[in-house]
Amino acid sequence: MLATRFTLFIAIMAMISSLANAFDPDPLQDFCVSVNDSKNAVFVNGKICKDPKIVIGDEFFFSGFNRPGNITSPVGSKVTRVSVDEMPGLNTLGISLERIDYAANGGLNPPHVHPRASEILYVMEGTLYAGFIASNSKDPNIRNKVFAKIMYPGDVHVFPRALIHFQMNVGETKAVAFSSLNSQNPGIITLANSLFGSAPPIDPRVLATGFQLDNNIVSDLQSRLWMQN
CATH class of the missing domain: 1.10.10 (Arc Repressor Mutant, subunit A)
Known part of the structure; x- marks a missing residue:
């Protein structure tokens, strides 16, 4: 009897496991309209895999994060991205990287969201005011609550997926931060x-x-x- 129950338990767990793994992958583009005509079809998530026999090392490499970005924009910041478009070798790996340069006294990475990724930010230079805003929850204690900190070199902040977040340089010198995102194309x-x-x-x-x-x-x-x- 015990052996029968154990066998049934194993069978149920196997079924649950298979169901848990049967899901659509996260989208890596804004929309994907279905089409029956193959002539009008596009590749899902916009990328296909290159034949491994002709892959080269440069496709897993990017150079330039040591160079400051142009911070003369109206918002006083520049984001240098390394996503799958800049580094083809990132395809299917689910990661990307950014360097963000901020002008002194107010350089701003304006309020924005990444619809397909969470982000973790590391401050290299300067002093940032950074944070994110919780969603419009039914709970008034956390509804649109701001989670923000003053950040210094060596500090790390995380921004949950699809929540509004921002960074502003509140110091009198330029600031530099690096961020990692858990999508090859975070949007x-x-x-x-x-x-x-x-x-x-x-x-x-x-x-x-x-x-x-x-x-x-x-x-x-x-x-x-x-x-x-």
Whole structure:
């Protein structure tokens, strides 16, 4: 009897294990519309695998993280990314890396989200104010709560997947940080760019009501040039 129960237990656990592993992979692109016509098909997640016989070492290599980024942008920062587009060898590995340079006295990596990755940030130089915002929870104690810290060289901060986060240089010298993300193509949605720089523009009434702003202010924001950091 005991042996029968043990056998049944093993069978049930095997079934649960197989079900737990039967899931769709996380998407590495914004959308993937199904199509029956193979002539109009594209590769899922945008990449295919190269024949191993013609792979070369340079496809697993990137050079340049030792060079500062151009921080003369309107927000005073520059993000240098190494994702699968810059390093083909990252394909299917689920990781990517960034270097972020910040101008002194307010250089900002604006509020943004990575829809496909969590991020861990390491400060190399300077002093950053960095944090993320919890989602609009039903619990008023954590609803839209900000988790932020002043960071110094050697400090590390994590930003959970798909939550709004930011970093700003609050020091009087330039700052440099490196971040690692658990996706080969984490994606980025910079809130101001997406909302006020969309193409075609969102109906200003949507943004005016949503942000409780005057229509003229929204129109002015939509007329500006929103550059990708």
